[in-house]
Amino acid sequence: MYSEQVLYNSRIIDIYIRYLRKHYPDVDIQSAVSAAGMKMYEVNDPGHWFSQRQIDLFYGLVQKGTNNPNLAREAGRYAASVSDIGHLKYWILSLFTPARAFSIINQASSLFTRSAVYESRKLGPNKVEVVVTPRPSVREKPFQCENRLGFFEAIISAFKYHLHRVEHPECLFRGDSRCRYIISWKGSRSSTLFRAKRWVASSAIFLFVPFIYFYPQQWYYGLFSASLIISIFQAIVLKAENTELRENMDIAKTTGDQLIDQVDVNYRNSLLTYEIGAAVTKQTNKKDIVKKVVELLEDRLDYDRGMILLADENKSRLEYISGYGYTSREYIFLKNANFNLFKSRSKGVFVVSFHQQEPFLVNEIEAIESSLSERSLEFARHIGAKSFICCPILYENESLGILAVDNKVTKKALVERDVSLLMGIAHFVGVSLHNNKLFTTKELQFKSLIRVLAASIDARDPTTSGHSEKVAQYSRGICQELGLPETTNEVVYIAALLHDYGKIGVPDAILKKPGPLTQQEYGVVQLHAEQTRSILRQIMFEGIFEGIPDIAAAHHERIDGSGYPLGLSGEAIPFEARIIAVADFFEALTSVRPYREPLSFSHAFELLERGKGIHFDPEVVEALRSYTLRQADCD
Known part of the structure; x- marks a missing residue:
């Protein structure tokens, strides 16, 4: 063997x-x-x-x-x-x-x-x-x-x-x-001529001596002839040596140029790998991850076209996500193309690569025509593919999609090192997509937990059921009207869901009392703001969510400093808390309570208008007004 x-x-x-x-x-x-x-x-x-x-x-x-x-x-x-x-x-x-x-x-x-x-x-x-x-x-x-x-x-x-x-x-x-x-x-031509020159020079000198002896009066003719012969051979030798030297210099230059080109290719490939790794970690959406990778492929690599297909949630088909180098007509065709993953006997290269988890390199599609289905051949003809590479996007043993490139215009040959490079990129994409899926799953779990916590407080009193969710929706609407970043929207939304969580410590007799509260009872209710802070700090919020306990606890602070629990005023009150304060006040006024009927929106805004600049941030009040009007138009 x-x-x-x-x-x-x-x-x-x-x-x-x-x-x-x-x-x-x-x-x-x-x-x-x-x-x-x-x-x-x-x-x-x-x-x-x-x-x-x-x-x-x-x-x-x-x-x-x-x-x-x-x-x-x-x-x-x-x-x-x-x-x-x-x-x-x-x-x-x-x-x-x-x-x-x-x-x-x-x-x-x-x-x-x-x-x-x-x-x-x-x-x-x-x-x-x-x-x-x-x-x-x-x-x-x-x-x-x-x-x-x-x-x-x-x-x-x-x-x-x-x-x-x-x-x-x-x-x-x-x-x-x-x-x-x-x-x-x-030896080389120049070395042969050099030896010949030495022989000619020796011969010329050898002949010059007897010439002087026999023709002493004409010695200068002999010297001139010998010098001329030696000079001619010297010129021939120098020309040959210079020719060889130029050839060697050209060779050295070509070698250097080629090595520099190779170093440049290696550098670009390494830079691409680094940039992809750095870029995809900043993306939180799988489509954004794919688009960023495609942008880098187009900028850094010398392929005419490229695209990424991802499997749908049911792993039933491959869907075109993003690409470059295609005509408008080809883009439309790709978006509507159907790569059915349920057909286990499919001969399509993309589907086979996805299932077998192996890359394919084809430099002449005619060479594999016999192994392709008519549908696959029609697809190749439609997008004008002649040679291409497709690599499976994997995470561990799970296929997630396909990365494909081709050279339609330059027709540059594709080789295995291209496959190796693209498989490395596909690996980065696979890991990033998996991490994104984990992040999305954890985010959904986190938000579900927050909603459950909020609902557990609202459930204590049927008359306030859904209050926290409605406050959160109003708060998000205000953020959108103000054009705040999505990260701020998320922070405000979660803080709004949990703004009343401290009420878990308020006795039912006070919380569900059908009539007005006494001064002492109202003091007990006011404690819920600080209790909210204390409880939420135990959740260990991190990153952009780190300030949620303080935001949620400050929704009863007032612009003039008359609020609680800390008596903050003006800019000292977190802006996110000022948003929740307006949303909370408005939702409470427009909802049913045991001791009154809900107020109309116009009446609620009259009360907000009176509190502008005193209790509430004027900019936030106007943003809520715009949001409710826009929602009314949509309805």
Whole structure:
């Protein structure tokens, strides 16, 4: 059994494929890739690695298709093409000489293979020894040794040096414990010309001496001729050296530019991940979370289009939530699209990805047409999808939705590192959606508990049933009229629900008394404000709700300082408490009491008008008036 550990970089297969497309266009590459358990997007991704078994299967199939016993070595030589090893080629050339390139062969080889250890030793100016020792448990094949030979030849060719010889005195497949190679090459054009210049200069000087002896009167002609010959060769050598130097400088610049570009990509991806993590924690609504993620995807990544679909509450269908890059017509189509999750045999990529919890990368939709339903094909045609990635949005083992991107305009190839990046983003989204669900659930539980507490007080007296809820509604209406933030609205609403909770300590005989209260009884009732504060402080409100005990306790304070329990006045009274004070007074006047009938709204507002600036905040009174009028118009 071959080890399934991944040992060989996708660049190796990519070079084979490029070579085959150029020299053997009739070979069915796609079939060979699929039969070897590979995917084309994995081959296109320089960050992907394959196992020994996959490499063996692929090579066996393409070698059979070409019927070329030297295929491995020829593919190795083909790596000398700049376009076929990209950044690595420029990196090697930036070392300026083959000797320097072979000196870091172990580092360079680690970008291609993890199956063996490479060691090099310089034997001369133009000669090196390379020893390749396989790692334990790795079982390479003879064709891989041939491929190495071709690659070593490619290194020499990349520098435009002339290969002299590659000797292979020791080989794993001849019974040795390692593969040993001795590579030698001829010098570059400039070094050859430099040696020729020295020979010409020596010859010119050698000939100049007898010339003076035989023609002493014409020595200056001889000197001029020798100097001219040496100068011409010097110019030729300098030109060759300058040409090589410019080429090396261009290579170094290209290498630097490519590395800077890669650093920029890595930085942008890291920044995106950070920004998504920071942004989604500030959102309290799942649609806001999704919209923020989509905004960041559009700003930070180079995909033409993107969208997020979420499962509905019943997990019966996927719903389009937000996206970018689509036309108005495509947006309408997406919003009306139906991705039924109940159809377990559905062939739609989104539905399959959702159920199987696996990402899908498709660079040519034609390649998977046979596996798609007619409905899915129609969807792809309608939005013009050619290549795309879709990733499941997960939290632990639960599927929550789908994140999808594609390149319709640029048609830029998508690779597995795109999948890895998007899966990381999808994970952030999944965690955020789950946390939002927990927060929403706890918020509902919290509000339900508050309502139960409020109702428990109102229930003591049937005549005041629903009082706290009505006060809370009026208070929220005032906040809306004043244009206060939603957070303030929530604080006021909850404080209003609990504003009378201290009445739990007021005896029924006083609380339910049908007639007017005595001075002493009224004093007992007044204690409920401070008792409200004392009880609510035990709930340990936090964050924006921290001030609720003081707000609820201050709803009987008056602008002129005549209220209770602390006798606060003016701005010293929390603004939220001033809102509840007006709402409480108005609701009490307009509701039935044992000792009177409810007052009309107009009569209640007359009493509020008299108390403006004395007992009540004028701005709050006018806001309540506007709210009740607007509600009357709506009714």
